[in-house]
Amino acid sequence: MNVQDVLQSARTANLRLVRFQYCDNGGVIRGKATHASRLPTRISEGIGQTLAMGAWTGVETLAAVERMGPVGEFRLIPDPQTFSILPYVPNTASMMCDMITLDGQPWAADPRAFLKRMLARLARQGRRCEASVEHEFYFARQEMGKYVPADRSLCYSTNGLDEQAEVMDAVLAALEAQGILIELFHTELGPSQQELSIHHSEALRAADTVCLVRETVRGVARKFDLLATFAPKPFIDQAGSGAHIHFSLWEGKRNLFYDPTQPGTLSQLGRHFIGGVLHHLRGLLALSCGSVNSYSRLLPHFWSSAYIAWGFDNREGAIRVPSTFWGREGDSLNLELKCADHSGNPYLALGGLLAAGLDGVERRLEPGEPVAIDPGNFSDAEREQRGIRRLPTTLSEALDALEQDQVLLDALGPLLSAAYLAVKRNEVDFFKDKSPEEIAAQHFYKF
Template sequence: MTTLADPVPGGRPGDVARAAALSGELSGRGVHGIVLSYVDTAGIGRVKTVPTAKLPAVAARGVGMSPVFDTFLAHDAIVTTDVLGSPDGDLRLFPDLEQLVALAAQPGWAWAPVDRITQDGTRHPGCSRTVLRRVVADAAERYGLEFRAGIEIEWVYGRGDTPCDTFVPATTGPAYGATRQVEVSACTAELLAALAAQGVDVDQLHPEYAPGQFELSVGALDPVAAADRSVLVRQTVRAVAQRHGLRVSFSPAVTPGTVGNGGHVHLSARRDGVGLHSGGDRRHGMTADGESFTAGILARLPALLAVTAPSPASYLRLKPSRWAGVFTAWGLETRECAVRVIAGAAGDRDREANVEVKPVDLAANPYLALACLIAAGVDGLARNAVLPPEVTGDPALLTQEEAAALGVARLPESLPQAVEAFRADPVLREALGPVLADAVTAVREGESAAVDGWDEERIAAAYRWTY
């Protein structure tokens, strides 16, 4: 389970003793170093590493790292806010020991997500993992809610023997085809073995639509652990691929004009152990609170895109009729809708019913994405928000009159449009807090300015191997 308490100087109760035991255990298994992992505002995984023997000291005192990374862009340029972006100051990285795991595809290494606190021992307002934990705790305290989440992982395999700026698919088989599975079967079998060794519960792994594309779905967890797992799975996918001479891209748009890589989020809410999206008398078995929670997410999608689709490359993926969910539309298991209500199979609906949010990709910081989605849903529940009429089929085929009657509108078609909506959204900004919300705005504006005037091919190439 996820550690629910914030780190403190000297270590949380029991952490130092636990770290000492883990250090000895891992050293005995040939693990020499610990990867301390977090995700920055731009969605880039950042790390520091320490020798395994230092783990008890790290649990007590943390590891120093600059707060400037909160305003790094994806390509390492730095922007500033009134609080962040200067060379001043330091933070402490504290690992969540409950999530520490030896990396099966990186012999000699273990991995742990971190929370970041200030030198004075207070929460760092830019730490997205801490913010997500706070949002989840607040929903539990105020509304008695608990959540389960899962993030789908899509990527492409590219050949590793090609020039570093190019993409040549490592498979030639058709979408969802058995041929494609055979072509990389040794790599994907090792991937499944590595994930199993790391305690990752895989639901399915299959070829996807775009050239060289695969998708992996994992079991649902509490939101913080689900975000941790998304980071760990991607680290493992990349490490296994490298061992097989392949390159991996999680970029939203590896090549323009084709279906991109998504990171769809599945989210369910429960109260007193009972799901809000099944067993009710509202549409498709939702309870009144379940419908309002879903309506809250749908209503804030334009602003949410600044967090769930945060890269200029994201908008090369967000095109109509590509199952990316680019309209303010919801429906029952309708893959063109931005919000897809999944009722689940008969007999399992109390366990499986959930909401899938489709305009999400893996350039997103998963902690930020889940924090904002939950905040939007909880706001809808608090307001008793009502869902508009549902949509069947492809919303892109609706006439203007039909779309207006259903409340269907195009979501932002560019990152600047999404940022404008985010800047005006009080619920999302309050959920993140002013420091982190301003960092989101500054980083997105920096990314947009960096590619101003570029065509789609140049944007796709610039971000192809970044994520």
């Protein structure tokens, strides 16, 4: 869709507001809205936003970052291809935005610009990345001032499908109306926990779609007096919710991760990509699991991944190589990053994933042997022998690893990396004296 298509659609739909949205370093989707009458000029000149928002945290505080205070602004410039009329609010549409400086250049602290830089690096090699996300979330309602699961459904059970059939039908209809292609839906392990899989697309669109899905699910749930929460661990005694990233690299119509002559049909390039991700995973985790609450989810034997390991159809590995589909093996082979959730900004998570994997490809890093059992079932000595390390167990530990990972820091750039680290250190400090229950409660509504 181009600018003229957007303006015509806005007139035809008799819109009143168009939201200019972005996902910030705290993982929160924010933005401003223009009145539709001003859209013809706003779509090119943007909406002003203070530079301080680059240092705004997920706990609604301002982290100390040089050049991100009360002086100066950037402009939110919308991407017309993300235009979507929102079915769950009246007379309103949204677009995801780039952050542009007053001299017309991408702002170095823009997470979306970071992903675009990584994709441009791929494009210079004649390659592209396709990606999709499995969205896990809970439906909840308030009882006596506390959030509780909306039902007591069982894992993969049809009674769970029945319990939330009306709200999920409305969710799916709203997503379809916005052009989002849906692959699968089922109930998950926790009570009233859902999982929704979206069809793959080019990586930038996939990240945009992550934001749109989250907004849509939450918006539709409100109409049923429910809260949909994508928090990583909303209920301490129940399963956590991930945002598993599926991805593949392509050259034209050729899937570069597929090679029928290799074990598991995984190409040597795919192995090197895995090697890069595993090598940088401790720092990458700070981007893909971006909240204090995330680390209550990443536990051994919880199918969320707790160790730096990979395997074929191993759902306890940080990287899983899923089974291919019969008759379209070459098209369907992809990799899955398990240790990712919705508190991580999707542009940072995907961009960091590419930076790590491409470093592995360039340096021909080997991932080691695939693990065929739950890595948590090895003894400590066996894990040490196999080079299987524990993932960071706190956000602070992951941030320490990110600060020591020059490849990821160079990819992010000095301004974005400084802002992100400051924001997350601020959040860590905010929660340092809070109990797990208090932490979960504070994340419940945020994501």
